[in-house]
Amino acid sequence: MAGFLIAALMLFLVGKFLSHMEQNLRPTIISAALYYTDMLATEAINEAVREEVAESMSYENLVQIEKDRQGRIVMARVNTREVNRIMSVTTLKVQETLRSMEGEVIKLPLGQALGSYILANLGPKIPIVMVPLGRVNTSIDDVFEEAGINQTRHKLYFNINAQVQILIPFIASRTEVVTQVPLAEFIYQGEVPDTVINLQFPGN
Template sequence: MFKKPLSKRMRGFVPLIIITIVIFILIQFFLFIENSLRPTFLAIAEARAKIIAFDAINEAINERVAQNIMYEDLIIVDKDSQGSITMAQTNTMEVNRVQAETVKRVQNTLRDIEGEKINIPLGQVLGSQILATYGPKIPVTLVPIGTVHVDVSHSFKEAGINQTRHKIYLDVFADVQIIIPFVSTSREVKTAVPVADTIYMGDVPDTVVNLPLPTRDGAQGSENIQSNNQSNTNTQNDFFGNQESQNNSFIEGNESNQENIRSIPYFNR
């Protein structure tokens, strides 16, 4: 038997079917990438974009702004005749100047990274550790948008007995647009950079008593007494026991001596 040869119309129709199938497969492949891999790809792109933005902001503050900032310029400390601190107030004019200079420096630095591209391998997007560095490179473009906002914040932490550490931060907020194939998104980059700090020293008391709060059953915790006097000596008397077995101490003397006897304090461990 002989096969019937295809007509010219059929021979022209077969390539069209093949092309249609290939186009359909490609469309399904791109839809799969967009729907399945887009969240992972966006997370990787955002992480890398934030690292670049953080580095740029920190460089602008640490190398160009923080070097010219002194704590005494930002905070005015008032003392009494004995040298004790009575009040500390913010130098508003100097703080405003630092904020304006920081905004200018950060904007110029972010402008330098405008259009910078990040190439992410497709294997990394797929989550494969073996193919993390292989596959076609997907470009990611960074574009700073909007304006930079700078705030000044303070933190106070205990640094010792009657000592307080005061830190001054510059909180920088900047918007960065992340452009990748088929999608574009913007994210806010926030960072806090310490620019000045100091420790306020107060008077150290001779005795510090630490009394813990009572527990649920009403029992009282241990009492720790630390004494710091001129002779640097500490005295502690411990008595242990219960009602059935307890050592009784007696002090014998005449009636006049017994009237002058004072009770000896005790401390429970």
């Protein structure tokens, strides 16, 4: 009888220990899984957009520039039709990229999930499955920066926002994948017209 009680007590203590470990490790594992998934999804999105859209896009396709007789830029306006087209193409490409990753099992070593450099590739591998949620939001933003003496660089880039869910054993969690992809740029000589500074892109 005493042996049975000791065995039962040992099982109880082991169960409590494992439960305590699971409760303490769960937030760390979820955080690592979200970070890992976000990194892979961001890389896939950036590569897909650069290959399919950004590399073949020029600034003049998106911003129509008007010059005076002396060749000075006096006005600029957004090519709304082209901007809407490229945003639609980009959104579809990102959705397609994320769908291609759906159901793919990503294996994250437990040591890496715990943040250990020494044990990064050791321990059991935690299976992670990514599931896209909802639609992808795409917008175009711009920024001005100094490019040299009396020169201003106008950079355009995509803002891409997507919701995904990760599934790991007994756990489901959502994350937001946010990334920026360079689109086009142009260097203005001299003073930048107000119409350029105040450009309004669709979706903003």
